[in-house]
Amino acid sequence: MNIFIETQRFFVGTPLHAVIDADENFLQLASKIRQELGERAFNLDEYLSTILNAAYLWLVQQALEEAEVDFADIRFVCMDIIDDENALHDHEYYPALKEYIDKNRSRFQDRYTLIIMACAAVAPKFMMCMAKRHFDSLAEEYNKAMDVVELRYIYRELTYAVGEQDVDRLNELIKRRFFISMAGDVYLQALTEQYLMELQYRDKETSRQIIQIMLDDAAKAPE
């Protein structure tokens, strides 16, 4: 079956009804648990407030902007090499990009084609570094904002009092309702968007798109 059979498949992934169901059930379940807790209801309030604060911590816009800035770094290093400025010599992307550009400099007349081909050749490797760095900084931010040990402790308290099943179900509803797409995934998607824009550039000399040139290269390369 062709998974791209309908236009909607290109932009809808989250089953919407799951998000909407979560809306309706979240407060009911939270109230039920709270009632069962009796005098210890403050545990649930603390638990929810910590998790909601964590969800509030990051903005979609922030992930998109950071990815754009991070990806642009590769381009800056490329330009630095092509223009022989050597100002970014110490940059971690420098050696790999330098190697590609030196080898291919005479091949492309269009300066921007050379930049993009160099980016595209090494991007998968750099994207891993960028993602790792981004995840590390997110982890740091989250650890600063919430006490994970305390959160686990409250979770245990809650499960002793009302049973694991209800608390896990509440977690699931919170996740569906407030964490529809995760910060790390959105960052990766935004990096990918940057990469995709490059792949669509059309070389002025040959009128071919970068993706076509890459496929030509791949076909020529020895197995």
Added chain:
Amino acid sequence: MEEAELPLYSEIKESVEKYRKIYQERETVRALAMITVFPEYRKIAVNEYLQEAAADIGGVIDIIKQHEYFDNISTIVGEREMERFNLAIKCRFMIVPALSIYLQGMMNDYLYCFLHRDRETSRLVFQLLLDENQDS
């Protein structure tokens, strides 16, 4: 009055009036009313978003032509290979669907409503909601 024509105006008004009787603080009333109408509002917004997204993509992709390409290539290389190829494209380039990002984008303001602390009672709005649920 122009505002009266906004979607959900009467629902929002009803909910503002309900909470105004209970809470003094303006921001608390706003947050509670927003949480109440949000699910309905989101349905309208998502519908509009989907229509726009479909129109945008329709302007770039000729889906019928894409089917033809898919079929043509499938007859030569086999449908299974093409399916694998589609999946590889999806995994590599479509990590998060646009709609999920759109929905997540709404979350920040929404979460802010839950986390607002009412100055009169010193309780967070989500606690007020749980109190209300428990009383009823």
